[in-house]
Amino acid sequence: MVRVLPVELRGAVVRRRGRAILGPVDLTLAGEGLTCVLGPNGAGKTTLLRVMHGIERLSGGTVGYGLPEREALRRQGFVFQAPIVLRRTVAENLAYPLRLAGAGRADAARACADWGGRIGLGAVLDQPAQRLSGGEKQMLALGRALISGPDLLFLDEPCASLDGRATAAIEGLLRAARESRTRIIMATHDLAQARRLADEVIFLRNGQVERHCAAEAFFAAPQSAAEEAFLKGDILQ
Amino acid sequence: MIRMVWAAVAAVFIGVAAQAEEIKLAVTTSFHNSGLSDVLLPQILADTGLEVQLLVVGTGQAIRLGEAGDVDAILVHSRSAEDAFVAAGFGTHRREIMYNDFVLIGPKADAGAVAGAQNAAEALTRIAEAEAVFVSRGDDSGTHKKELALWAAAGKGPESFGAWYRAVGAGMGAALNTAAGMDAYILADRASWLNFANKGNLTLLFAGDPVLFNQYAYLPVNPELHPHVKAEAAEALEAWLTSDTAAGLINGYRIGGETLFTFNAGE
Amino acid sequence: MNDITEGLRAAFWLLVSFDAELWEISLRSLKVSLSAVVIACAIAVPLGTWLAVQRFAFRRTVIAVMNALMGLPPVVVGLMVYILLSRSGPFGVLGLLFTPTAMVIAQVVIITPLIASITHQAMRELWAEYHDLLISLNTSKWQRVRTLMWDGRRALLTAALAGFGRAIGEVGAIMVVGGNIDHATRVLTTAIALETGKGDFALALGLGFVLIGLAVCVSLVTHALSQTERRGRW
Numbered sequence: 037m038v039r040v041l042p043v044e045l046r047g048a049v050v051r052r053r054g055r056a057i058l059g060p061v062d063l064t065l066a067g068e069g070l071t072c073v074l075g076p077n078g079a080g081k082t083t084l085l086r087v088m089h090g091i092e093r094l095s096g097g098t099v100g101y102g103l104p105e106r107e108a109l110r111r112q113g114f115v116f117q118a119p120i121v122l123r124r125t126v127a128e129n130l131a132y133p134l135r136l137a138g139a140g141r142a143d144a145a146r147a148c149a150d151w152g153g154r155i156g157l158g159a160v161l162d163q164p165a166q167r168l169s170g171g172e173k174q175m176l177a178l179g180r181a182l183i184s185g186p187d188l189l190f191l192d193e194p195c196a197s198l199d200g201r202a203t204a205a206i207e208g209l210l211r212a213a214r215e216s217r218t219r220i221i222m223a224t225h226d227l228a229q230a231r232r233l234a235d236e237v238i239f240l241r242n243g244q245v246e247r248h249c250a251a252e253a254f255f256a257a258p259q260s261a262a263e264e265a266f267l268k269g270d271i272l273q
Numbered sequence: 274m275i276r277m278v279w280a281a282v283a284a285v286f287i288g289v290a291a292q293a294e295e296i297k298l299a300v301t302t303s304f305h306n307s308g309l310s311d312v313l314l315p316q317i318l319a320d321t322g323l324e325v326q327l328l329v330v331g332t333g334q335a336i337r338l339g340e341a342g343d344v345d346a347i348l349v350h351s352r353s354a355e356d357a358f359v360a361a362g363f364g365t366h367r368r369e370i371m372y373n374d375f376v377l378i379g380p381k382a383d384a385g386a387v388a389g390a391q392n393a394a395e396a397l398t399r400i401a402e403a404e405a406v407f408v409s410r411g412d413d414s415g416t417h418k419k420e421l422a423l424w425a426a427a428g429k430g431p432e433s434f435g436a437w438y439r440a441v442g443a444g445m446g447a448a449l450n451t452a453a454g455m456d457a458y459i460l461a462d463r464a465s466w467l468n469f470a471n472k473g474n475l476t477l478l479f480a481g482d483p484v485l486f487n488q489y490a491y492l493p494v495n496p497e498l499h500p501h502v503k504a505e506a507a508e509a510l511e512a513w514l515t516s517d518t519a520a521g522l523i524n525g526y527r528i529g530g531e532t533l534f535t536f537n538a539g540e
Numbered sequence: 541m542n543d544i545t546e547g548l549r550a551a552f553w554l555l556v557s558f559d560a561e562l563w564e565i566s567l568r569s570l571k572v573s574l575s576a577v578v579i580a581c582a583i584a585v586p587l588g589t590w591l592a593v594q595r596f597a598f599r600r601t602v603i604a605v606m607n608a609l610m611g612l613p614p615v616v617v618g619l620m621v622y623i624l625l626s627r628s629g630p631f632g633v634l635g636l637l638f639t640p641t642a643m644v645i646a647q648v649v650i651i652t653p654l655i656a657s658i659t660h661q662a663m664r665e666l667w668a669e670y671h672d673l674l675i676s677l678n679t680s681k682w683q684r685v686r687t688l689m690w691d692g693r694r695a696l697l698t699a700a701l702a703g704f705g706r707a708i709g710e711v712g713a714i715m716v717v718g719g720n721i722d723h724a725t726r727v728l729t730t731a732i733a734l735e736t737g738k739g740d741f742a743l744a745l746g747l748g749f750v751l752i753g754l755a756v757c758v759s760l761v762t763h764a765l766s767q768t769e770r771r772g773r774w
Contacts, residue, residue, distance in 0.1 A: 089676065091672070091675045091676055106678075109678045110678055112676075113676075114672075114676040116672055116673070116676075120669065120670065120672060120673040122670070122673075122687070122691055123666075123691040123692075124691060132677075132687075133677055136677060136679060136683060295724075297638060297719075297721075302737065306737065306738055326638070326719075326721040326722075326724055327721060327722065328638065328719040328720075328721060329719075329720060329734075330719075340628075341626045341627055341628040341629075342626075342627035342628055342632070343626050343627050343628075343637050343638070444737050445737070446736065446737025446738050446739055447736070447737055449739060450736070450737075450739060453739075468738065469738065469739045470738060470739040470740045470741070471739030471740075471741060472739075499627055499628075501627065501635070
């Protein structure tokens with residue numbers, strides 16, 4: 037059992053300039069595996085992830101974890117849609133969360149060498165991270181999120197602007213992370229990717245959770261016209 | 274050569290290690306620009322062991338520095354301000370040291386025909402009547418106060434003057450630079466004028482009227498008011514300034530063969 | 541034109557003859573301004589970074605005041621420092637007036653808002669870039685400030701150099717609080733003002749060229765030491 041879980045949202049609402057962009061959402065996230073957050077653009081996928089991660093201010097409602105909040109936040113990782121890399125070398129980027137947590141130089145260096153290989157950047161560890169390609173930056177961001185072994189990992193469309201090879205590499209890392217019991221929540225609008233990876237699906241539309249169920253059930257039996265249209269690839273209003 | 278450089282480095286970073294006692298003396302720009310201080314200070318150091326640190330400011334600021342106790346003594350040339358300084362208890366006394374004189378400088382063309390004037394008042398009257406450009410220090414300095422007194426003696430006041438009267442609010446050198454740039458008339462002390470390097474089209478047009486004499490006086494700051502001032506050093510400096518050595522150096526100081534200062538202390 | 545050639549010649553001769561007085565006042569200029577930059581940076585860099593990271597009620601007011609203080613005329617700063625350090629002022633007993641220390645204090649007051657403002661500007665951009673990541677990593681305020689200061693060190697170097705440039709070229713304040721005393725508080729700028737006053741434009745210009753050369757040297761040395769240009773990381 038992953039200790040941070042369950043993540044519980046109760047009447048969670050996010051409003052911007054008076055307009056509700058998410059919620060109210062009631063949601064309990066538990067269990068194991070990988071959950072895909074699906075839905076059309078503007079459905080509130082990113083906001084939902086940020087709320088669950090605890091970095092989005094709620095206009096109403098609550099978010100809670102299986103641990104006290106400070107402790108819970110420390111056991112989570114987040115990979116943003118546009119990868120944020122520090123203006124440092126690849127190795128220093130990877131080491132950053134470890135150093136924040138007070139790890140020694142030698143331990144951090146060992147972990148960097150290990151993870152540098154796993155994310156395919158072992159040869160460029162001492163290069164400035166800003167010089168990496170988009171795909172490499174995303175791999176770096178993912179490696180940096182995984183290096184401290186989070187219980188819970190959020191990914192916001194991590195493959196949105198990547199080619200097939202880079203996407204396959206990221207999916208490989210996600211499968212490995214799932215094997216080592218990291219609970220993963222990933223927003224995507226790539227249906228094929230969701231079919232490949234998801235154990236569970238949350239379908240969002242207009243800021244509301246329309247469905248939260250096992251992946252097989254979602255893809256096999258759409259329950260509403262909207263879901264059916266989404267699965268067929270129609271444009272939803 | 275290199276040794277000199279290292280000496281300079283050492284002096285800056287370690288501070289002057291010499292045993293000389295420092296004394297701060299506020300003097301007027303006109304005194305400093307004359308170059309006389311360059312002759313006097315090394316001799317003072319040799320004779321008395323006093324390292325005189327000069328604060329070169331206008332008379333107004335010199336008086337303020339003395340009032341605040343930020344210097345140990347002042348050497349200025351504005352009788353009324355000096356008397357007020359002593360009367361208010363800021364200074365212990367006033368000791369006359371020497372005098373030089375003011376001169377009227379102007380363009381060689383001399384549109385105001387100042388060169389032929391009988392006295393200072395007439396010279397200024399001619400400038401005013403010709404409305405020739407005149408640069409005034411306008412900074413409440415001793416020279417400025419002298420200029421205002423001369424205008425008053427000529428029966429005129431700058432407040433009634435037109436655009437030809439330019440009060441620049443600057444020191445003697447800067448005002449002379451301005452006058453050189455505008456081909457203007459200006460009242461300057463003789464020393465500053467002789468030492469001034471950027472004369473341009475200007476020349477000395479009028480001098481010699483006794484009202485143009487400029488008395489320098491030495492005023493030690495009152496130690497009863499400011500206990501930290503170096504009263505003994507100030508006394509030693511006064512003794513030196515009124516000594517025969519000083520008299521010889523002051524009377525013997527010449528620029529271009531001209532005597533600048535006349536020693537008149539101790540009378 | 542003639543004055544400029546004369547000035548260049550004067551500067552050349554001052555340099556090749558290792559003029560002791562020139563060395564003395566140049567070193568004093570460096571010492572005073574570098575001290576001021578170090579002290580000002582110690583105050584301004586954390587302050588500017590903190591203002592970029594921290595939200596609080598009067599943040600905008602503080603930033604506006606800081607930006608306004610950048611335009612403070614040095615003479616006014618000099619006068620205020622003079623009044624404070626004067627024997628008749630609140631800190632008169634320290635006897636700091638007309639010493640290099642007083643000049644350092646005045647320059648610190650002048651350049652701290654400048655360095656803080658440039659720092660804040662650069663750190664605000666970096667913070668916008670890093671914000672989500674650093675929040676997500678659950679960093680403390682102090683960790684954020686440190687990360688920004690380290691990753692933005694090149695911008696901070698620029699800020700420090702801007703401060704140094706303003707400090708070493710400044711004359712109004714140090715003239716008032718330093719007094720331009722020969723062998724005690726005379727620096728390049730006050731010496732230039734003095735020579736200009738004497739009408740010796742060639743020497744004044746010569747000193748001016750030395751001042752420019754000094755500022756350029758400091759900038760080059762700083763960049764070389766930090767190696768930021770050579771490695772060209774970003």
